[in-house]
Amino acid sequence: MLTRSSKSEAFNSMKEFLKQTGGYAIIDGGLATEFEKHGADLNDPLWSSKCLLTSPHIIHTVCLDYLEAGADIIASASYQATIQGFETKGFSREKSEYLLRKSVEIACEARSTYYDKCKATSSSSDIVDDKILKTRPILVAASVGSYGAYLADGSEYSGIYGDLITLETLKDFHRRKLQVLGESGADIIAFETIPSKLEAQAFAELLDEGDVKISGWFSFNSNDGVNVVSGDSIKECVAIAEACETVVAVGINCTSPRFIEGLVLEIAKVTSKPILAYPNSGERYDADRKEWVENAGVGDEDFVSYVEKWMDAGVSLLGGCCRTTPATIRAIHKRLVTRRSLFSSS
Structure with a gap:
């Protein structure tokens, strides 16, 4: 079941959404x-997550940009936000938890701003100045990155944390953050860029403990189109999500668009849950230089050319990850018009 904040619509499940x-x-x-x-x-x-400290207004603006581009789900700026990371910066536990909640509050405020703009428009059209202004169900997802995201060394793209990091270590690391985000007003938790079966198991067991009050989705990443980045089988990773009752969708993010179709076809063999795909632009992250290698990317037109294949393969939630933009999301929205019309008429 999805638990909602008072500002969002009521939904019984991801499938109902x-x-x-x-x-x-x-x-x-x-x-x-x-x-x-x-x-x-x-x-x-x-x-x-630094913007939570320095420029929350920018987070609000970007969330609003995505809603006006047609997004139905917006994520909080909490992917790299952790209690441990904030404490390393000198913040108290109380302040660190406040910043986690604030990440969700900003996204919820952007949703409210968007709904106000929809009501204020005098046009009969849903599109004004190339902005989609349509009152519709919108979910706020509290973003949770892997342990590697906290390390800030690119290891979420390898899943290699060292022999000292065990299942219990990962559970202890993530537990309080999930509890805080579960009570923050978000509609769902987005477990993103999961690099290994071990970390997926840690997330699933934390959800099964019952202290996290909302459901989640699991999204893995791959750099070869066959396995997740640690080398673990994509099917084995998805099976963990399938077995967890409070995981309501599963799929792939931060992976090259060219790998998505094949991965989704494998995922569909293992799960009955809705499948999501939000790839990166196709660029490669250089962990040593801490930057994206641009010459490996694809433009919005090329990115969106994959969309039909992804939907044919079984994707029902789709978007973009690193280096994609509101223009990418707007292009996806345009591609979905016919599909949504066919669904509604069936």
């Missing part, structure tokens, strides 16, 4: 690049 959105839902795109476009300096271990 998808019925409300015409069979397909759009997830937002990358945050960090957009924050930088608006002037944020993210040269910090906190990465995009």
